[in-house]
Amino acid sequence: MKAAVMRGARDIRTEVVPDPVLEPHGVIIKVKACGVCGSDLHVYKRDEQGTIFGHEFSGDVVEIGSQVKGIVTGMRVTAVGFKPCGKCFWCVQGKGYRCSHMALLGYQFPGAMAEYVHIPHAVLGRTVFTVPAELSYEDAASVEPLSISYFSVNRAQPKEDEVAAVLGLGVIGLYAIQVLKALGVSKIVASGRRGARLKAARACGADVVIDAAKEDALAAAMAATAGMGVNTVMECAGMQATFDQSIAMTRGGGKIMLVGIYEQPLAWDPLTAISKNLALVGCLGGNFPGAIDLLRNGKADAKHLITHRFTLEQASEAFRTQLHDPGAIKVMFKME
Ligand SMILES: [Zn+2]
Ligand SMILES: [Zn+2]
Missing domain, CATH: 3.90.180.10 (Medium-chain alcohol dehydrogenases, catalytic domain)
Structure with a gap:
């Protein structure tokens, strides 16, 4: 063959x-x-x-x-x-x-x-x-990449009246936007680079799209939430800069879902996470039946x-x- x-x-x-x-x-x-x-x-x-x-x-x-x-x-x-x-x-x-x-x-x-x-x-x-x-x-x-986004968003159990941010607009991040939208999350902030991916983020349902190559992603996310910060971050980039942004933009009691794979060890001061009562949650897994259902119901779409x-x-x-x-x-x- x-x-x-x-x-x-x-x-x-x-x-x-x-x-x-x-x-x-x-x-x-x-x-x-x-x-x-x-x-x-x-x-x-x-x-x-x-x-x-x-x-x-x-x-x-x-x-x-x-x-x-x-x-x-x-x-x-x-x-x-x-x-x-x-x-x-x-x-x-x-x-x-x-x-x-x-x-x-x-x-x-x-x-x-x-x-x-x-x-x-x-x-x-x-x-x-x-x-x-x-x-x-x-x-x-x-289904396989969507299943990873589904699994990771599901671990966060976001509520409809919350604000979620997706950092890193690769395939997993873009599908995470679709899953958040499917769960009815009212405001989705997306941050990434490259025109095609920013455009796809909008098509996937992001309400606020930040071009991290041109804008200060943290300042833009805070502005989008009237200075409150977001309830949940889907950290799909796996970099020091996006990790730091996650800690800074998550409001007290919020969650940071670690989805992106870090190629380098992190340097960070846990004090902010402690003082804000943040939950940092590692995500590695997939849910195939969940992803298949989303595609069948038209709540997720591979074509974007x-x-x-x-x-x-x-x-x-x-x-x-x-x-x-x-x-x-x-x-x-x-x-x-
Ligand atoms: Zn893969
Ligand atoms: Zn074995």
Whole structure:
């Protein structure tokens, strides 16, 4: 089959590779759509060999392992892929889902930027999810990133009369705006950079959009709340500056949801967080059924975010676009 394969730093090539091999607990899916993720770009910049990316995808089930229940061929699905190590404390107790050395689809084993992908441990409703007819394959390939935003916003339990801020307008931040809107939060302040993303933030439902490249984001957020500050910050940027802004713009008793991945350790003085009784909450997880429901009900929409589409043969161009094109938000592979 054809697949997009890493061949060194910033070098992705479309090659012919062996077809995936079906395992008794696995399924093989013919891929229809697959998104390029920000996490893929981190690896893309490193000198690695052989990685086949792709964990935001959808397709049709074509082969089913002998031990799999409830999944039939032809099912339109999206899925999460992981392989427990089988040796750690949790695996030995039969709790592989808590494995501390989990191998991930699209990183440690081949992902969905290929004609076919193998999902080990296929369990309907747990790792494999049926896609309702209302959702396109592109929508279904957007469930994974949307599920992260859904999970993170849900942890904050925002109320309708509150003000929420979203810092960092990558895909997770933009979907967080959609989820906040879907939950009826009355005022959403969004701060980010790049024209395309600021425009998308408005389309996603942000009431106040701050261009952090030109404005003082903290001053603008305080002005938007008559000096009160916001109730909840979704910190989706993962940088020192946005962390500091979060602490400063959250009103007493408010919450800061830490969603963005920090590449550098933080320097901070906890005194402000203590004196304002702030809650800092780490968020790492996804809710696939919740995300699928939002898309089906039209409360979330992938179309504001998908800016570029490529075939598998154009893999190299697809990655260059996601990394360098300032207009790129989500780059999507579409397989015939
Ligand atoms: Zn991702
Ligand atoms: Zn393990």
